[in-house]
Each structure stands twice: as C-alpha cells, then as structure tokens.
Amino acid sequence: MTGNFIDEKAYYQAKEQRDPQTRFWNSSHGRDRRFDAILRHTAIAGQSVVDLGCGAGDLLQHAVASGAVPARYDGLDIVESFVAEGLARGLPGRFHSCDVLEDEWPVGQADWIIANGIFALAQAGDGWWTRYRRLSDKMWRQAKTGMAYTIISTNSPKRNEETRYCDPGEILNEAIARFGDAVLLDHSYLPNDFLLVVRKTR
Numbered sequence: 001m002t003g004n005f006i007d008e009k010a011y012y013q014a015k016e017q018r019d020p021q022t023r024f025w026n027s028s029h030g031r032d033r034r035f036d037a038i039l040r041h042t043a044i045a046g047q048s049v050v051d052l053g054c055g056a057g058d059l060l061q062h063a064v065a066s067g068a069v070p071a072r073y074d075g076l077d078i079v080e081s082f083v084a085e086g087l088a089r090g091l092p093g094r095f096h097s098c099d100v101l102e103d104e105w106p107v108g109q110a111d112w113i114i115a116n117g118i119f120a121l122a123q124a125g126d127g128w129w130t131r132y133r134r135l136s137d138k139m140w141r142q143a144k145t146g147m148a149y150t151i152i153s154t155n156s157p158k159r160n161e162e163t164r165y166c167d168p169g170e171i172l173n174e175a176i177a178r179f180g181d182a183v184l185l186d187h188s189y190l191p192n193d194f195l196l197v198v199r200k201t202r
C-alpha cells in the first residue's frame with residue numbers, strides 16, 4: 001500500500017514481468033473497444049488532452065491511427081518504464097512520470113482530461129471511493145471542456161479479487177451530484193466496462 005491505497009506502481013510492474021502482453025488489458029479487443037468509445041464521445045482532434053495512467057501511449061497511438069490527432073497531448077504515468085516507452089515511440093505527445101493522485105501534475109489545464117483503466121483496482125475498506133473521488137475531483141478542476149474515464153462494471157461475467165466492480169447507476173448518480181448533469185454513460189461497447197463523460201457545458 002502507498003498511503004491508504006494499493007501500490008499500483010508495484011502492481012503494474014509485477015504484471016508486466018508476468019506477462020507483457022496483458023500488462024494493461026487482458027485483450028487487445030477490449031482495449032480497442034475502450035479507446036474507440038473514448039474517441040467517439042470526446043472528439044479530441046485538435047484539442048488539448050491530458051491522459052492519466054497513460055501506460056506506454058496506446059490511446060494516443062490509436063487516436064493518431066484513427067485520424068484524431070490532438071493539438072497537445074500529455075501522458076502521465078506512475079511507472080517510469082512505461083513513460084520511457086511512450087517517449088521512445090515518436091508519437092506526437094509528451095510523457096511524464098507522475099503519481100497523479102499524490103503529485104502536482106507537471107501540466108496545466110487541458111480541454112479533455114482522460115483516464116482509461118486507472119480506477120480498475122480494488123482498494124481496502126472505503127479506499128476505492130476515497131481514491132476515486134479525490135482523483136475525479138482533481139480531473140474536474142483541470143478540465144476545460146470535460147473529463148472521461150472508464151470503470152469496470154458489475155455487469156462483468158467474471159470476478160477476480162484484484163478488480164473493483166462498480167454499479168453503473170450508482171456511479172452515474174454520484175457523478176451528477178458532484179459535477180452536474182451534463183453526463184453521458186456508455187455501457188454499450190463491452191459487457192464488463194463503461195465510460196463516463198462529464199462536460200463543463202452542454
């Protein structure tokens with residue numbers, strides 16, 4: 001644990017050691033469905049983007065391949081080797097080592113603040129909600145147009161102890177109470193995952 005939370009840096013480093021292919025997602029299909037859903041609902045082409053828990057920059061690569069090139073992209077990740085890999089790929093963006101929960105981000109506000117997969121791990125006690133609220137509040141403060149993040153769903157046919165499964169209805173209502181009702185929830189792209197998009201204006 002780091003502070004009150006699981007040591008995600010150690011978790012993802014160990015996962016990479018076990019199987020580099022599935023270090024971020026169990027399947028490339030699931031990963032790409034998530035990326036496509038994010039791109040569909042955020043329209044990041046020509047926009048500034050901060051990508052929290054960016055891994056090795058796969059979302060940026062997918063966006064570029066899909067013709068949705070952001071005007072400015074900053075990827076932040078807690079694992080230095082992922083950041084180094086992102087930098088080495090020659091993608092049109094910048095990558096930074098940072099604990100997005102505990103550290104001040106090395107970037108300013110952006111049109112879109114995106115987090116794909118950073119809320120996936122279970123935490124002890126109320127830790128998941130504390131971490132989720134703290135990070136989504138931080139995202140909201142830094143967003144000019146809006147924020148988008150994925151969450152693992154209680155609708156998932158599978159269960160494992162490491163994962164936090166969330167009730168989409170509960171997440172939606174809680175987000176409306178905190179951020180207002182310009183919210184979209186997409187649960188159509190996978191059975192086990194959903195995307196929440198919250199805009200500053202309609």
Ligand SMILES: C[S@@+](CC[C@H](N)C(=O)[O-])C[C@H]1O[C@@H](n2cnc3c(N)ncnc32)[C@H](O)[C@@H]1O
Pocket residue numbers: 008009012023024025052053054055056057058059076077078079082098099100101102115116117118120
């Ligand atoms: C499920 S992976 C997803 C990676 C990437 N978003 C993608 O879709 O390819 C979650 C990522 O979040 C990063 N992460 C977890 N906690 C973090 C934190 N507190 N600060 C920065 N990055 C974090 C991990 O290192 C990992 O790269």
